[in-house]
Amino acid sequence: MAQDAQDGQASGGLSRGSLRAYTHLWDWQLNANCRYLGWETFFGTGDESTGARIRREQSARAICAQCLVRSECRDHALRIGESFGIWGGTSAIERSRLRRRNERP
Numbered sequence: 001m002a003q004d005a006q007d008g009q010a011s012g013g014l015s016r017g018s019l020r021a022y023t024h025l026w027d028w029q030l031n032a033n034c035r036y037l038g039w040e041t042f043f044g045t046g047d048e049s050t051g052a053r054i055r056r057e058q059s060a061r062a063i064c065a066q067c068l069v070r071s072e073c074r075d076h077a078l079r080i081g082e083s084f085g086i087w088g089g090t091s092a093i094e095r096s097r098l099r100r101r102n103e104r105p
Contacts, residue, residue: 064089
C-alpha cells in the first residue's frame, strides 16, 4: 500500500487521476434534496401497508419534484437497474416501464 501511495495509486491499482475521471457519475448527489434525509422516505419496508406506502411515496415525490438533480438521479437509477425505492421521482415500476420503452426499436 505504501508503494501504491508513492506511485499515485489507490488500492486496487487505480490511479488517483482515473478515480477523479469518474466523479461525474456521482457528483450530482452533492446537490440532491435527499442528501441529508433518511432512507425511510424513499425505500419501504416489508411490513408497510398500502396506505403507508402511498403516503411515503407521495412525500418522496414531493421532495424530488423540487430537486435540482432530479433527472440525474432518475437516469442513474435507470443506468444501474435500481429496482427499489423512489429515485428522481420515479418508482421501480415506472423505471421498469421506461427501460422497456427505451429498449423498443
